[in-house]
Amino acid sequence: MIFDGCRLMAGPALVLLLTWCIATNGALGAPPAPTDVTAEDFPWDDGTNANVRWSFDTAGSDAIQGFRIYRRLTADELAKERVERRVKAAETAFDTSLKSALETATSEATSEEHYFVGDDTPQDRPTKRQAAIDEATKEALKAAAAADGEPLFEFRAIGRAEPDERSFKVTTLARSSSYEFRVTALGIDDSESEAVDAAPVTTRRHAFVGERGFLAAFLFGLCAIIVGAIALARGGFRMKVRRIAGLDALDEAIGRATEMGRPVLFIPGLQDMDNVLTVAGVTILSRVARTAAEYDARLEVPTARSLVMTACRDAVQGAYYAAGRPEAYNPEAIRYITDEQFGYVAYVAGRMVREKPATCIYMGQFYAESLLLSENGNAIHAIQIAGTAETSQLPFFVAACDYTLIGEEFFAASAYLSGEPAQLGSLFGQDIGKMIAVALIVLGVTLATVGAFHVPAAQRAADYLAHTVLKQ
């Protein structure tokens, strides 16, 4: 059980090392102390960290289970600690004494023969209680004095380092304050070496968090790529978008509805216009409406939000105009039903059963209603095309619909249909971002695989990539 835990956390090497340590070194005396203990302000941080470093004879590394790092308490902390210790000692002594005195009294009081024998009468109880309190107060006084007499350990253990480590990052310190640290080596049998103190160090706030340097580089690099791609697209460069099967299927499905003389049902999701999925859905609606106008198919759009209804009417009207058939536009086909999820579903499901649309298109943000809608669509043998980025609903759409625009594909389709340079350029920039990810993964995996065949340079490079470049 314990080994399981270790292995999961620290890797197999450590288990081997520990097992070997335990096997070869039983109980030993105190281990040798670390040397050259220094402390320095942590470079390029927000002023709340410090770095403690030390040296240790590597030959002795096997005999220890690690190092313990201490911090000297500040004068304020010490004073507070002293008072707290005294108060705690006094209170504990008082409570213990009074409790035991009262317990005796209570047991005397409840057992009848003691209660009525001698001078112990009910009237005496307050007096006895007061006596017990006085006695306890005396005990408290003694305990407080005793606590003051004991030397106060001026250091507080703040962390542990592994045997192969030679530095420790102390975090959550106060900014611009002076601190003193000490380090000890910890033997296998929990014995502790002599302590070695470092010179005092003052924390300082720097202009930039150095540990986040690589992150900043990646972040601003990625931003630059996206901005560059958008600029390129606005400058007239034509961005290609690959064929998206679900979009091709749309035209075919609308054509089928015309052939069968049945309506096309379009659901723009359950959310309001502040949701990006709804916006993408409405963009796709423009295209659907345009095709419907060209093919002369009847389009129906029930919505769950009144604002979505307005947006959909705008989009559809525009599409009918663009198709040159403004007279065919019927605003009554685009209706707001209700905000309530199941109320909306009940309406749409009823409508589906009555009208039997030949094609059902679901584009937007969906929750549990994805199931009910696509099931009903299936029951009336409609062609169903769905698109959403809501991952929890994707499996249901994929299983029940003929075509599904999956996640990013949905946004890409919307960007493609909108034709806006900003959208297309951004899509292209994102592609470059993903290609960078692929390149880094391929590089890292190759290095790590080569490293696994005992090529230390490759291993080190893979580690540097994974733990320094990408983690910071």
Added chain:
Amino acid sequence: MLQYLSTLDRRVVFLLMGLAVAIPILFPLPLSYKPSVLAQQAFDAIETLPPGSNVVFSFDYDPAASGELQPMANALMYHCGQRKHNLYFMALWAPGAAICSDTIDGILLKRCEGYEYGQNYVELGYQAGLAGVIKIAVTDLRQQFKTDKYGTPLDQIPMMKGIQNLQPMDLLVSVSAGDPGSKEWVQLFVTPFPATKMVTGTTGVQSVSLYTYIPNQIDGMLGAIKGAAEYETIVNAKYPGPDGKPLPELQEGQRRMGPQLTAHLLMVTLIAVGNVVYFMQRKASRRSGHARGAAR
């Protein structure tokens, strides 16, 4: 038969599902579970922390998800309590704060010893702001959390001494049903501040999307009721109740695995039968010469 199945009223299916779930509840099935690696990792993350470690425990769900998540919250809290960790409770969902108080009364105060408010557990309660609450709590908790849930200023709570933000926490436990929840904790807390480990309990719906964070960002995860049942098994084996038997509160997850068996069998059967009907119908309609366009 084919005709009957193809036109089957879906309320018949509803009835079947109802029975599949109801019968094992009325007549429980005594089943046992082998703990998976993930549940064991979650257990180890809490178990290997030295007693008295600081743990922030976040209730990020509402009653709608408590059927899945309450067994996890119970078992995780009980385990933390047995390990005598210092517990800082908070909630990113408003109902989570109420659920948290109930769980503390039912588990921590009833089944774990030595817990005293302000000394080794504190309820920071709910704050509005969704993921923004995490963002502010990891750098300057007291900006938003002026008081605890009961209106006591944080300065007057002993265990809040020296806690300016969540960075000194050794472990984060998030029981989460969605947004904001585990994903936001990973993004805003344990990734920028990797010194804090993380264990999470999640609903079946979102558990799959969290696998990508294991094991570098999330140390252990309990996914769906199965994760809860496995975790209960491990905890019960190590920390049984006073009479040596598992506690009743720590069997809820296992009890709810009974209906899973029957209901999953029903699901598999329904998919299979549905497809058989579909293909036979398709064959029949092909033979009679009118293929449906929808079938592809």
Added chain:
Amino acid sequence: MKRSTIVSIALCVVGGLGLALNALVRPHGFGAKYVHFQEKTYVEADVGPALGEVLETGTQDPNDRRRVWLPINDTLLDRPNVQRTDKAPISWVEEVDITPVDAWARMTGPSGGADVSLSLRNTLGVWVAALFSLAVLSFLWRDNPVYKFAESVIVGVSAAYWVVNAFWSTLVPSLLYPLFPGLTKAWALPGTSGEYEEGAWTRIFPVILGVMLLMRLSRQAGWIAVWPLAFVIGTTAGIKLVSHVQADFLAQISSSVESLIKFDDRGAFDWGRSVGNIVLTVGLLSVLTYFFFSLEHKGVVGRAARLGVWFLMVSFGAAFAFTVMGRITLLSERFEFLFGDWLWLIDPKYVRTVAEAGQSVVSMITSAPR
């Protein structure tokens, strides 16, 4: 009469008969809630410097005294630095939920059950909860007024729940208190210092933004709500930009840097993990390829994307199964409530353990006619 009406009436009649039968065969009935009365009495006390401090001459400050209220049986009242004042104690009686089994035990116990009682309020609560649950489930049969009623209620109740929560948990301590510390202390937060904090006046800005946001309710001034909305969206974008690049982009790439070939602790080739890592990496790269939109799916890219779709489908299948598991769990929790807390059909002893619950059902059936 329509067939569906007949079915509905029949269901109601059968349900009613079932409830009556359930009440008859059970000695204690069902669907009841019990409470235990707890008297809470608090007394005011005058507290001096802490025990350790007051004992040591010279350290105590005679002015360091405060008034607090303590439970009347608090052992702190015994301490020499704590003195009860002559203010009258304040007391009230609280009701604490207890299980029916505990209640019956107390009622038949030596105290005679003076401190326990059937709680009409909570019993009503259980029935209300059960009937609302059934109302929601009735939607399975068809859309109906009972369901609509439950839906209308929940819309109102949940909106109010969130407002009240936001007010007491966030607006009072984080907005009203910093702006009006004295007033808020006297009214709702007696534990706070009541002193004005440096720079708290800046919280006037969220008040202004909040008022602008509420302007959205008005037709004429609605446009001003765009400002706070822009603030909210800008903040979200700023947070997400960094957090997604760090946690979901770089950290994910970092986690993917794993050797395809794994050796176990003894240096032998580890089949399981090697195959696993290869599958993981191939899946990762092929799905990423599928999401390239500027490359046409032809040739190698096409084949990789096709593989990516397959990987996607396998993972969707798993997600599907986990979602199903979640939904079924929620249903079983609801049935546990209906059968357990309301009808007392399972677990009448409230033991709530798997094995014993099974036994108690058996014993209930065998001894039901009693």
Added chain:
Amino acid sequence: MKRTVPVIIASAVGFVLVIAFFIPRTQAWGETAVLWFNILAAVAFVLGAGNLIKVQLESISARRPGWGFALVTLVAFFTMFIAGMLKIGVFPAGQYPEHAWSGKFDSAGAPFGWMYNYIFSPITATMFASLAFYVASAAFRAFRAKNVEAILLLGTAFVVLIGNTAMARLTDPLPEYLAFLRLDVLVANLMSYVATGVTRAITIGVAVGVAATSLRILLGIDRPYLGRL
């Protein structure tokens, strides 16, 4: 002004938050922005409630079909709202018995807590629970193995559905060299290798997408807050 100021607000606050992550001196600015954001999030609930009242009142005054239900919603809202805001039936906190307003607004014994326990909880929980029924019916009527993709999806679903229950133990007798075929092991490996790889790819893709969207907002190219009133 109606269009420029919001763009400036969104860009400024967004950039402050990005910079605050890297430059310690500006960290406090970022915290202040997030604090205001959180307070606004609380105000948003008030807005939501206001909107609800407005819509319901309109529905009632126009006597739209089903306006009776709008009335029910309003009654439910105000009952819960008044009970919670006035802390009706809430006992004061123990340390401050003189302060009637010091108690917990959601104490279980008070009307607000009662409505939470016996109305809010059961209705929301049952609404989600009823999805189990729809999943079953969809499984029967809609999930078709119509192509390779669907076959893969449903096949995996089969394996995971069965592997997640006690039925997985039926495969326990498989010999050690076939251990990877044991259903529970198979599901565990499926999740930790296949599902992890796929979700990681999706996560990376979404991360880039979110970064691009956020950046467009920061640069004022996308203005989702405009024209959506």
